[in-house]
Amino acid sequence: MNIDKAKDFSEWYNTITKEAELCDLRYHVKGFIVFMPWSVMAMKRMYAMYEQALERNGHVPAWFPALIPESFLMKEKEHVEGFAPEVFWVTKAGLNDLEERLAMRPTSETAIYSMYSLWIHGLKDLPLKIYHSSQVWRYETKATKPFIRSREFHWIEAHDVFATEADAMAQVRQDMEMAEEVIHQKFGIPFLFFRRPQWDKFAGAVDTFAADTLLPDRRTLQLPSTHMLGQNFAKSFNVKYTDAKGEEQFCWQTTYGPAISRIYAALIATHGDERGLVLPFELAPVQVVIVPIVKAENREKVMGKCKGVEKQLVSASLRVKLDDSENSPGFKYNQWEMKGVPVRIEIGERDMESGTAMVVRRDTKEKTKIKFDSLESEIAKLPKSTLANLVSKADEWFKAQMGEADSMDALAGELEKHGFVRVPFCTDQKEGEKCADAVKEKTHANMRGSLFDSKDAPKSEKCVACGKKAEIYLYAARQY
Amino acid sequence: MNIDKAKDFSEWYNTITKEAELCDLRYHVKGFIVFMPWSVMAMKRMYAMYEQALERNGHVPAWFPALIPESFLMKEKEHVEGFAPEVFWVTKAGLNDLEERLAMRPTSETAIYSMYSLWIHGLKDLPLKIYHSSQVWRYETKATKPFIRSREFHWIEAHDVFATEADAMAQVRQDMEMAEEVIHQKFGIPFLFFRRPQWDKFAGAVDTFAADTLLPDRRTLQLPSTHMLGQNFAKSFNVKYTDAKGEEQFCWQTTYGPAISRIYAALIATHGDERGLVLPFELAPVQVVIVPIVKAENREKVMGKCKGVEKQLVSASLRVKLDDSENSPGFKYNQWEMKGVPVRIEIGERDMESGTAMVVRRDTKEKTKIKFDSLESEIAKLPKSTLANLVSKADEWFKAQMGEADSMDALAGELEKHGFVRVPFCTDQKEGEKCADAVKEKTHANMRGSLFDSKDAPKSEKCVACGKKAEIYLYAARQY
Numbered sequence: 034m035n036i037d038k039a040k041d042f043s044e045w046y047n048t049i050t051k052e053a054e055l056c057d058l059r060y061h062v063k064g065f066i067v068f069m070p071w072s073v074m075a076m077k078r079m080y081a082m083y084e085q086a087l088e089r090n091g092h093v094p095a096w097f098p099a100l101i102p103e104s105f106l107m108k109e110k111e112h113v114e115g116f117a118p119e120v121f122w123v124t125k126a127g128l129n130d131l132e133e134r135l136a137m138r139p140t141s142e143t144a145i146y147s148m149y150s151l152w153i154h155g156l157k158d159l160p161l162k163i164y165h166s167s168q169v170w171r172y173e174t175k176a177t178k179p180f181i182r183s184r185e186f187h188w189i190e191a192h193d194v195f196a197t198e199a200d201a202m203a204q205v206r207q208d209m210e211m212a213e214e215v216i217h218q219k220f221g222i223p224f225l226f227f228r229r230p231q232w233d234k235f236a237g238a239v240d241t242f243a244a245d246t247l248l249p250d251r252r253t254l255q256l257p258s259t260h261m262l263g264q265n266f267a268k269s270f271n272v273k274y275t276d277a278k279g280e281e282q283f284c285w286q287t288t289y290g291p292a293i294s295r296i297y298a299a300l301i302a303t304h305g306d307e308r309g310l311v312l313p314f315e316l317a318p319v320q321v322v323i324v325p326i327v328k329a330e331n332r333e334k335v336m337g338k339c340k341g342v343e344k345q346l347v348s349a350s351l352r353v354k355l356d357d358s359e360n361s362p363g364f365k366y367n368q369w370e371m372k373g374v375p376v377r378i379e380i381g382e383r384d385m386e387s388g389t390a391m392v393v394r395r396d397t398k399e400k401t402k403i404k405f406d407s408l409e410s411e412i413a414k415l416p417k418s419t420l421a422n423l424v425s426k427a428d429e430w431f432k433a434q435m436g437e438a439d440s441m442d443a444l445a446g447e448l449e450k451h452g453f454v455r456v457p458f459c460t461d462q463k464e465g466e467k468c469a470d471a472v473k474e475k476t477h478a479n480m481r482g483s484l485f486d487s488k489d490a491p492k493s494e495k496c497v498a499c500g501k502k503a504e505i506y507l508y509a510a511r512q513y
Numbered sequence: 514m515n516i517d518k519a520k521d522f523s524e525w526y527n528t529i530t531k532e533a534e535l536c537d538l539r540y541h542v543k544g545f546i547v548f549m550p551w552s553v554m555a556m557k558r559m560y561a562m563y564e565q566a567l568e569r570n571g572h573v574p575a576w577f578p579a580l581i582p583e584s585f586l587m588k589e590k591e592h593v594e595g596f597a598p599e600v601f602w603v604t605k606a607g608l609n610d611l612e613e614r615l616a617m618r619p620t621s622e623t624a625i626y627s628m629y630s631l632w633i634h635g636l637k638d639l640p641l642k643i644y645h646s647s648q649v650w651r652y653e654t655k656a657t658k659p660f661i662r663s664r665e666f667h668w669i670e671a672h673d674v675f676a677t678e679a680d681a682m683a684q685v686r687q688d689m690e691m692a693e694e695v696i697h698q699k700f701g702i703p704f705l706f707f708r709r710p711q712w713d714k715f716a717g718a719v720d721t722f723a724a725d726t727l728l729p730d731r732r733t734l735q736l737p738s739t740h741m742l743g744q745n746f747a748k749s750f751n752v753k754y755t756d757a758k759g760e761e762q763f764c765w766q767t768t769y770g771p772a773i774s775r776i777y778a779a780l781i782a783t784h785g786d787e788r789g790l791v792l793p794f795e796l797a798p799v800q801v802v803i804v805p806i807v808k809a810e811n812r813e814k815v816m817g818k819c820k821g822v823e824k825q826l827v828s829a830s831l832r833v834k835l836d837d838s839e840n841s842p843g844f845k846y847n848q849w850e851m852k853g854v855p856v857r858i859e860i861g862e863r864d865m866e867s868g869t870a871m872v873v874r875r876d877t878k879e880k881t882k883i884k885f886d887s888l889e890s891e892i893a894k895l896p897k898s899t900l901a902n903l904v905s906k907a908d909e910w911f912k913a914q915m916g917e918a919d920s921m922d923a924l925a926g927e928l929e930k931h932g933f934v935r936v937p938f939c940t941d942q943k944e945g946e947k948c949a950d951a952v953k954e955k956t957h958a959n960m961r962g963s964l965f966d967s968k969d970a971p972k973s974e975k976c977v978a979c980g981k982k983a984e985i986y987l988y989a990a991r992q993y
Contacts, residue, residue: 059631060624061582062615067628068576070643077574093550094557098665099579099617099648100542100601118607121580123617125602126652135542137579137603137617144540148547151539163550168579172606185578 042250064184074318086211092162100135105143109269115236119171137170146270164191180298188292201285208259208289221423223431227482232466239263247452248302253510257291310373314416319354322369326381457494457503468498478509522730544664554798566691572642580615585623589749595716599651617650626750644671660778668772681765688739688769701903703911707962712946719743727932728782733990737771790853794896799834802849806861925956937974937983948978958989
């Protein structure tokens with residue numbers, strides 16, 4: 034396609050989602066898209082890998098209803114204020130008007146905690162750690178963009194309950210470690226965890242910690258967030274346990290929400306190049322494509338060899354496609370490069386004579402002649418080495434996106450060169466929101482929060498917006 | 514629990530779904546239940562096994578929107594008449610009234626075929642075989658029963674498109690074979706495929722073929738159905754291809770819908786006994802439970818041995834639970850039997866001295882002393898032998914449920930003794946509906962259709978309802 038993703042990311046992204054057949058935007062409900070097989074096959078694997086991590090860390094799955102009574106949504110005041118404007122409301126069923134209208138879940142806290150209050154009685158019921166893989170629906174008013182923001186998205190929500198604040202905070206850390214393990218180490222997507230300013234936290238939470246990545250245009254995209262809910266929802270929904278002394282206590286809760294469809298957007302954006310999609314080996318719907326180079330007179334012979342190689346690789350548990358269509362080899366190369374298949378094997382009569390096949394890596398575009406005998410063992414090395422290459426390339430670029438500024442003008446300049454710009458800021462408490470608005474107005478950037486666990490603190494610097502003594506370093510970024 | 518499932522199935526079923534913690538009926542939206550972890554862990558495996566079968570047979574996954582514009586639902590006349598009374602309608606989003614109301618999908622034909630008409634152009638696009646694992650919502654007016662019938666259910670829908678009627682019919686057969694392979698051979702649930710009478714087919718289909726099982730009270734429950742849609746929807750949604758002569762042709766379509774949550778109901782009902790759930794090895798969330806028999810003075814020693822066995826079995830890829838809670842061994846036996854864990858291993862000091870553990874099979878209740886050395890190899894035999902036992906027990910009972918009758922009175926009598934009763938019937942075309950109504954009124958049984966592929970036909974018999982010459986054998990059954 035020959036579009037430079039750094040120079041014209043939006044055009045590049047729209048082209049790739051269409052040409053690689055990842056989604057179809059022509060469905061007749063605004064903001065709803067069809068997720069096509071090529072993206073879904075990868076996203077199902079992403080779901081499975083994330084669910085495995087959750088289960089290893091003590092979570093079990095459950096399925097909660099898609100519809101939430103309005104009265105439940107109303108129980109936590111900040112929560113309903115945050116979500117009510119985005120709700121799709123069911124008001125009729127068949128020919129009947131419903132007595133109480135029902136929300137299509139925009140998130141499930143209120144559905145789930147109404148059950149938790151029935152399930153939790155004593156210390157033996159804690160911790161309770163449950164995840165639900167599902168869709169949620171939000172009537173977004175911002176511009177939608179496939180996988181990045183739409184009115185229906187595919188996510189996992191994990192809802193955990195603990196006896197103590199310390200246990201809940203340990204869960205927040207475990208949630209962050211899972212993001213590192215899965216999103217960074219397995220999908221190759223770099224990010225930073227920010228503690229969001231108080232004016233930008235999840236509606237109803239005490240604190241929100243969110244993983245922000247950067248897309249090639251250096252605008253930031255929020256990946257999973259984990260929320261310390263404190264006892265806010267426990268008090269609204271009466272989630273209590275009886276402690277060792279026989280006294281009732283409110284529980285401490287956390288919520289964690291990896292949006293798989295959005296992580297897939299980051300996957301496309303992080304690894305893709307001017308030829309199309311680049312996928313980590315483990316996520317690719319097809320891992321190896323075999324392209325026969327045939328003429329009429331040697332077709333049978335070459336195809337026989339190709340089928341042999343296909344069979345061998347399939348029995349080594351690889352997902353293999355032998356492209357025996359009538360298209361030209363060049364057409365096939367382009368097509369499978371666009372789709373991000375990690376390895377291409379070209380086999381023609383000359384290759385057969387020399388006893389080697391041409392093996393082409395999608396990530397490095399490297400071409401190597403490999404003996405048929407060692408094909409299986411050489412390809413077995415690629416999952417690890419392609420992933421390592423993708424991770425290190427992504428990390429290198431990401432690390433170069435960190436800037437610093439100590440004034441509004443310097444910030445505006447830095448935002449042209451870097452993704453995240455650290456600035457001294459008066460406070461990340463509610464009172465700081467005016468300063469954040471001022472930054473937004475002058476630079477179109479948002480204050481994404483402070484770096485989680487960072488000990489860095491301003492000494493004598495001044496807030497870039499109000500000029501008062503800075504208490505904290507916050508990071509500014511333009512966002513999706 | 515000591516309830517006989519054959520004598521009081523309803524009480525038995527309600528007790529087991531509660532005591533084994535399979536679901537919670539206390540959610541505050543009528544007809545919506547919460548699927549709890551113990552059932553979901555098994556259903557996720559059932560999904561995966563069904564999806565594997567679909568993929569082996571050439572299907573790929575996609576995700577379609579949950580909301581369907583009313584105008585789409587209206588396009589196929591019979592379809593909308595069948596489904597409109599059951600639709601949950603979204604009429605508002607945030608504070609806005611929607612211009613067109615949106616249906617929460619009761620099934621996805623109309624959403625999906627609007628896309629297929631854009632995706633299919635020529636023979637190279639066919640066959641198109643896509644499945645979507647999702648939830649659907651139907652405003653059921655019949656009494657709901659957990660997993661069997663509720664207003665939200667978890668299913669897979671596969672939507673396939675072909676160039677010819679013969680290809681479509683071959684798909685119907687393949688759908689039936691998949692049901693045999695997965696539901697019968699892997700889940701151990703017997704059923705028969707009936708071709709539904711014309712008055713009872715899927716709204717918009719040419720023909721419906723449905724797998725009917727029997728619950729212990731001999732009432733029948735519909736499991737997956739596969740529908741020959743002919744060209745009905747293709748004409749309504751303009752799903753066409755250009756044939757080899759360059760002429761446009763309407764496609765032939767099939768739909769296949771395994772409802773996983775309902776198949777789970779049949780799983781509970783088919784295999785469960787007076788102690789609770791019985792699960793096939795492959796589906797069990799926990800496959801082996803280890804119960805230590807300890808006294809204060811040997812606790813450490815016995816627990817050490819139990820942990821060793823746990824470690825060994827986990828490394829053999831089994832899902833193992835070492836129950837180290839404070840409950841008594843008897844309490845633990847009851848609890849894990851209720852939950853259907855296939856194998857229990859009891860280990861106490863005496864066992865350690867004799868070098869053996871007591872191994873108890875959930876399906877046969879058989880107790881065997883097995884040497885610690887051979888534990889792993891003996892347990893490795895159980896997945897196959899427990900499944901074989903469950904299948905043969907279920908088949909034996911099911912086969913004994915077939916009756917025959919040649920008059921209304923005889924039918925009423927047979928229905929007290931058998932599940933399916935074959936009767937001579939005038940016709941399974943539209944005109945036969947009056948006779949079916951007469952049967953329903955007198956015997957509370959429904960005409961489930963003719964046995965698929967059966968060559969059996971009445972010679973000189975008369976319809977049990979109208980007394981006219983019988984053209985066909987239909988099967989009557991009381992249904993859920």
